[in-house]
Every structure is written in C-alpha cells, then in structure tokens.
Amino acid sequence: MNAPAALRTPAEWESHAAMWLGFPSAADLWLEDLGPAQEEVAALARVLAGPGQERVRLLVCGEDARARAEALLGGVSGVEIVPGRFGDIWLRDTGPIFVHGPEGPRAAGFRFNGWGGKYELPGDDEVAEQIADHAGAPLDRHGFILEGGAVDHNGQGVILTTRQCLLNRNRNTGWTSDEAEAALAAALGARRVIWLQDGLLNDHTDGHVDNLARFVGQNAVLVPQGTGMQDPNFAIYEAAAEALEAQGVQVLRCPSPGRVTDEDDVIVPASFMNFIIANGAVIVPEYEGAPADHMAEALKPLFPDRRIVRLPSDHILTGGGSFHCITQQEIA
Incomplete structure (x- = not known):
C-alpha cells in the first residue's frame, strides 16, 4: 500500500486537543428518551472534562437544545x-477524522449517506466542515463514503475494519478490498488493513468495528469473550479473534454484555467496546442488567495511567449507539 509518507492517523490513546461530543437535540427522533439521553450525555461531558482531562466541545442543534x-x-x-x-449526534461517523499532515493536524472529511441510506437526515453531511472550521484545521474532502466508527487505528498506519461494512454495496458500490485499501492509504495514511468479517447482530451500521474490536496497543486488539451460546454475538466474537490471530495480532479478551434487548425483546447491539479513550480516563458504557464492572477490571492493566469510569448508556443506546459513536477526538 502506498500511503503518503507524511500522513498519519493517531491512535486514540495519543494526546487530544479536544473531544467533540454530540448532544441529543431532535425531539422527533428521541421522543421520550430525549431528556434521559441528554442527562446521560451531560454526565459523560462532566467526566470527560474532569478525570478525562479533555476540553469538551459539545455540539448542539437548535435553541431548545442549547438551553437544555x-x-x-x-x-x-x-x-x-x-x-x-x-x-x-453520531459525530464519530458524520464528523471528520483528524490526521497528522506535514504541516500539522488536518481533518479528513468523507461522504456520508446515513449508514447505507437508512437514516439520511438534514445537516449530517455538514458536520465535518463545521468541526474542522471550529478546530481551525484544513479540511480535505474525499469522494468516498466512510464512517469513523467503521475503522480503528493503531497510530502506525494499521487500520482495523470489517468487510460487512466497508465493502457493503450500500456504501461504495462495487468496491473491492484493494480499492478500499488504496482509498484508506490516500486519505488516512493506511499502510496495512486488517479485515474482519461481520459486526454485531442487528447493528444498523452494518458492522462497525468500534462495537467489535479495538486496538489497545500497536499490535494488540481487544475482543469480547461471549457469555456462552446464548450470547447473540458469540460466533462473531470468535471469528474476529481467530482472524486477528491469523494475522499475527495479539488478541486480548474482555467481557461481553451478553444478550441485551429492547422493550419489544429485540436484540440490540449493546457493546462494552464502545468505550472512549480520553486523555486521562477510559469511559465505558454500561446497560441495565449488564454492568461493566468486569470490563472495567479488564481495562485497568491496559491503561494503567488512566482512570477507568463506568457510566450508564441505556437511553443513548435507544438511538443506535453509545459513547464512542457520539464522540470524535481532535488531535493535539
């Protein structure tokens, strides 16, 4: 792969100038969960600004949301x-990915089509420009569709992703793995792409990797361990772990929340993997009936210089994602 020599996407554990965070603002989307979701996001903002040691930039839409x-x-x-x-609020996917260029930080912006045409909402295709402008970073527009949650980075040019999402014909029709790798090299400085197959069951993102597997070191990836065959993602976790080991990657295991359902008993893509690595803390989502205490214990030795914080994310999850999905780091 021919990545630009001076282009590098940092790992999430590297220093941030700020952390962008989306604030639930649309009453017609969130309905009865709007207020509780806003409270969960506010709790996250306080932790990010406190033990997380982040400058939080909370993006709000409309006067009602601003007042709240x-x-x-x-x-x-x-x-x-x-x-x-x-x-x-899904800034991980609609916002830019910040990269180091030859003259400092730049923002890579991509086309966004509502996760394959499922949720196309006015304004989402303008988020990357707004964030880059506020951050004072030059915006490089790229002509292909990519969501930030579909890729994870080790800081040395290795990108982790899933075929289910990146090669889905509802994104970049007809893309081959070679074409995808060339695009990632040009836009994000990728030198190697590690391909997993499928993401979590019922994930409307078509398998974003940030719910499945995350770099926690340059050659170490964290993957959940299913709670047993009753875990709806047991086979998916095992396939991901096997694929990574076959690529020579050190695989570390952590707890899965198991089977989490909504009020209609439909399985939802709840994941402890949607944690945020902030400057001073790692913040882990937990869910009713699925506390993240064991996940917190698994993360402590991986991030010994950061505080591990667990926060509820039940109402944010009703929108389809969690903490990592609603944030985007602005690099220092």
Whole structure:
C-alpha cells in the first residue's frame, strides 16, 4: 500500500486537543428518551472534562437544545457549548477524522449517506466542515463514503475494519478490498488493513468495528469473550479473534454484555467496546442488567495511567449507539 509518507492517523490513546461530543437535540427522533439521553450525555461531558482531562466541545442543534445544555452544563469548567447543525449526534461517523499532515493536524472529511441510506437526515453531511472550521484545521474532502466508527487505528498506519461494512454495496458500490485499501492509504495514511468479517447482530451500521474490536496497543486488539451460546454475538466474537490471530495480532479478551434487548425483546447491539479513550480516563458504557464492572477490571492493566469510569448508556443506546459513536477526538 502506498500511503503518503507524511500522513498519519493517531491512535486514540495519543494526546487530544479536544473531544467533540454530540448532544441529543431532535425531539422527533428521541421522543421520550430525549431528556434521559441528554442527562446521560451531560454526565459523560462532566467526566470527560474532569478525570478525562479533555476540553469538551459539545455540539448542539437548535435553541431548545442549547438551553437544555446550558441548564445541565453551563458553568462546568472545560465544557464549551458549540451551536451547530446536524441531524443527530453520531459525530464519530458524520464528523471528520483528524490526521497528522506535514504541516500539522488536518481533518479528513468523507461522504456520508446515513449508514447505507437508512437514516439520511438534514445537516449530517455538514458536520465535518463545521468541526474542522471550529478546530481551525484544513479540511480535505474525499469522494468516498466512510464512517469513523467503521475503522480503528493503531497510530502506525494499521487500520482495523470489517468487510460487512466497508465493502457493503450500500456504501461504495462495487468496491473491492484493494480499492478500499488504496482509498484508506490516500486519505488516512493506511499502510496495512486488517479485515474482519461481520459486526454485531442487528447493528444498523452494518458492522462497525468500534462495537467489535479495538486496538489497545500497536499490535494488540481487544475482543469480547461471549457469555456462552446464548450470547447473540458469540460466533462473531470468535471469528474476529481467530482472524486477528491469523494475522499475527495479539488478541486480548474482555467481557461481553451478553444478550441485551429492547422493550419489544429485540436484540440490540449493546457493546462494552464502545468505550472512549480520553486523555486521562477510559469511559465505558454500561446497560441495565449488564454492568461493566468486569470490563472495567479488564481495562485497568491496559491503561494503567488512566482512570477507568463506568457510566450508564441505556437511553443513548435507544438511538443506535453509545459513547464512542457520539464522540470524535481532535488531535493535539
């Protein structure tokens, strides 16, 4: 792969200048979960700005959302409320990916089509430009569809992704793995791509890797261990672990939340893997009936210089994702 020599996408554990965070703003999307989801995001913002040692840039849409954010977080040191325009809060996917270029940080922006045409909302295709502009980073627009949650980085040019998402014909029709690798090399400095197959069951993102497997070291990837055959993702976890081992990657295992369902008993893609690696903390989502205490214990030796914090994410999950999905780091 021919990646630009001076282009590098940092690993998430490298230093951040700020952490962008989406604030639930659309009452017609969130319905009765709007208020509780806003409270969960506000709790996350406080931890990011506190033990997380982040400058939080909270993106809000509309005057009602701005007023609610001010009521919950106004005066909290380290939290900047940024009015903007977006369809929903999934900044990992709609925002830019920050990269190191020859003259400093740059923002890589991509086409966004609502996760394969499922949820196309006004404003989501403008998020990358808004964030890059506020950050003062040059924006490089790329002509292919990519969501940030579909790729994970080790900081040395190795990218982790799934075929289910990146080669899905509802994104870049007809893409081959070679074409995808060339695009990732040009935009993000990829030198190697490690391909997994499928993501979590019922994940509307078509298998984002940030719910399945995450780099925790340059050649170490964390993968959940299923709770047994009753875990809806047991076989998916095992296939991911086997594929990584076949590529010479050190595989570390961690707990899975197991079977998590909504009020209609439909399996939802709940994952402890949707944690955030902040400057001073690692923040892990947990769910009703699936506390993340064992996950926190698994993360402690991997990030000994960071505080491990568990926070509820039940209401955010009703929107389809969790903490990693609603954040994007701005690199230092």
